[in-house]
Amino acid sequence: MQLATWNVNSLAVRLPQVLEWLAAHPVDALVLQETKLTDDKFPRAELEAAGYAVQWFGQKTYNGVALLSREPVQDVAKNIFGFADEQARVIAGTLGGWGATGTAGGLRIIGAYFPNGQAPGSEKFAYKMQWMQALRDWVRQELIAHPRLVLMGDFNIAPEDRDVHDPVAWAGQIHCTDEEREHFRQLVALGLVDAFRLFEQPPKSWSWWDYRNLAFRKNQGLRIDHILVSEALKASVTACTIDKLPRKNERPSDHAPVIVELRTQP
DNA sequence: ATGACTAAACCTTTTAGA
Numbered sequence: 001m002q003l004a005t006w007n008v009n010s011l012a013v014r015l016p017q018v019l020e021w022l023a024a025h026p027v028d029a030l031v032l033q034e035t036k037l038t039d040d041k042f043p044r045a046e047l048e049a050a051g052y053a054v055q056w057f058g059q060k061t062y063n064g065v066a067l068l069s070r071e072p073v074q075d076v077a078k079n080i081f082g083f084a085d086e087q088a089r090v091i092a093g094t095l096g097g098w099g100a101t102g103t104a105g106g107l108r109i110i111g112a113y114f115p116n117g118q119a120p121g122s123e124k125f126a127y128k129m130q131w132m133q134a135l136r137d138w139v140r141q142e143l144i145a146h147p148r149l150v151l152m153g154d155f156n157i158a159p160e161d162r163d164v165h166d167p168v169a170w171a172g173q174i175h176c177t178d179e180e181r182e183h184f185r186q187l188v189a190l191g192l193v194d195a196f197r198l199f200e201q202p203p204k205s206w207s208w209w210d211y212r213n214l215a216f217r218k219n220q221g222l223r224i225d226h227i228l229v230s231e232a233l234k235a236s237v238t239a240c241t242i243d244k245l246p247r248k249n250e251r252p253s254d255h256a257p258v259i260v261e262l263r264t265q266p
Numbered sequence: 267a268t269g270a271c272t273a274a275a276c277c278t279t280t281t282a283g284a
Binding site: 013062117 | 271281282
């Protein structure tokens with residue numbers, strides 16, 4: 001089974017690429033971030049025609065998330081339970097019938113678009129911190145209800161210096177501050193693992209490259225899109241990769257998809 | 267150049283992203 005996450009930076013612009021990508025990578029579930037669409041504008045018919053059940057949660061201009069799956073999900077949640085938020089950043093659902101024994105129920109999938117944070121000390125940075133604290137409190141509860149859980153999306157955090165093309169230039173900058181990295185560690189400490197780091201990976205692996213300065217051509221990027229799997233799933237993970245190919249498109253998102261593969265019968 | 271590129275709305279300019 002394969003799951004994936006992709007910040008598409010406008011689904012209106014990127015829909016043809018998403019459909020093309022799904023045709024080449026028929027993953028079992030895909031979460032999208034930055035759809036930038038109100039719910040009435042969501043391209044449900046096109047995605048269903050491609051063979052996916054769809055859950056979506058958006059707003060005008062900014063943010064917006066979606067959960068696409070081969071099989072419909074249950075228990076859909078939008079945003080962080082108990083955290084009043086104007087911004088559409090989280091969508092979750094449960095895939096039933098996953099796994100051989102089924103003692104723990106289905107597979108919980110949480111797709112998240114973490115706040116950017118703009119700059120340390122800014123109001124948006126403070127919001128990012130509050131949001132991450134609320135997310136952690138909620139995910140802790142979700143893990144109790146769903147031991148098999150995947151939290152994936154655009155975290156807007158480069159967890160370590162090896163996730164940054166120029167750690168000196170980025171030191172203390174947004175995505176690389178100690179506070180953000182501490183939040184990432186605290187999320188992992190709930191009982192999650194960074195699937196990408198379960199495997200030997202090429203050095204200088206990034207999931208985002210600035211549109212400016214020929215950053216993709218020069219491979220100057222950050223690894224800020226992540227897939228965290230719960231401890232109960234860790235032994236089932238067989239691969240985790242970043243697909244750079246869509247970033248080579250003529251009109252690409254600035255992010256690339258990240259894919260995780262799980263053994264269905266451990 | 268608190269810039270560069272892309273996207274969307276407040277659209278010939280601003281805001282936000284990262």
